[in-house]
Amino acid sequence: MIPSTLPAPRDETDRAVTDRTATDRAATAWALAAGAGDAVAVEHFVRALHRDVLRYVAHLCADPQAVDDLAQDTFLRALGSLHRFEGRSSARAWLLAIARRAVIDGYRCAAARPRLSDLPDWEPAAELAQPRGLPGFDDGVALLDLLAALPAERREVFVLTQLLGVPYAEAAALSDCPVGTVRSRVARARETLAAQWAAV
Incomplete structure (x- = not known):
């Protein structure tokens, strides 16, 4: 999605902040419930924050093909740690911190692998698509x-x-x-x- 270059009218901005705050509260409640073993809450937690994680990882990551993998790794790490989430911050902030670490670990892993080519094959195909x-x-x-x-x-x-x-x-x-x-x-x-x- 391409962001608009024009600022939103004040009432729309206020409404967006209110919606985001409500989403943060709901996601945090779902994370706490999921940490306690509620399987339905896990699904709600992932759905509520999946798009934000994808967008954040996409902007941190230099490899568009790795975005989905890094987002999946973020959620795998988060789901494995949900039992330790205490709600001291919003679930979104907690999850984005995990995403940041996943991207950094992805860079470290990629740096350890030898590069086969200086020019990736996917660039021309992606531009044409x-x-x-x-x-x-x-x-x-x-x-x-x-x-x-x-x-x-x-x-x-x-x-x-x-x-x-x-x-x-x-x-x-x-x-x-x-x-x-x-x-x-x-x-x-x-x-x-x-x-x-x-x-x-």
């Missing part, structure tokens, strides 16, 4: 390219706070840095994206 002529498609591709060009630490907090709607305090905990640093990185990412977008 992309839909063309859709409204906003070119803008979305340009925006994703600009986002990918941001330094990793700025991109991570921008994706967490602006695309996934994670509160700044939780983004700081996930990124292992102070809240002020998160705010600064997001502001700098916005400035960089705005300047580069104007140049496009």
Whole structure:
């Protein structure tokens, strides 16, 4: 999904924050119930947070083919640890922290394997398979390219706070840095994206 470049009207933003808060509360309750052995709660927990995990992993991971595997690994790790989840943070923040570790472990594993080719075969096929002529498609591709060009630490907090709607305090905990640093990185990412977008 390509994000809109225009800010949402204030009432829509407030409604989205309220919906996200309700989803976070529900997901946390499902995680606690699943940790206690409720099989139905496990399904609700996974469904509620699956999309957020996929989006977060996709922005952290340089290999689009590994996104589904890393998301699956995230949920396998989380489901194995649900009995230890105490609800001190939202289930989404807890799960995204696990996703971050899964991506880092994926990088470590990939670095240990020898590379067979400098140019992956999937790139030309993926480019040819992309839909063309859709409204906003070119803008979305340009925006994703600009986002990918941001330094990793700025991109991570921008994706967490602006695309996934994670509160700044939780983004700081996930990124292992102070809240002020998160705010600064997001502001700098916005400035960089705005300047580069104007140049496009």
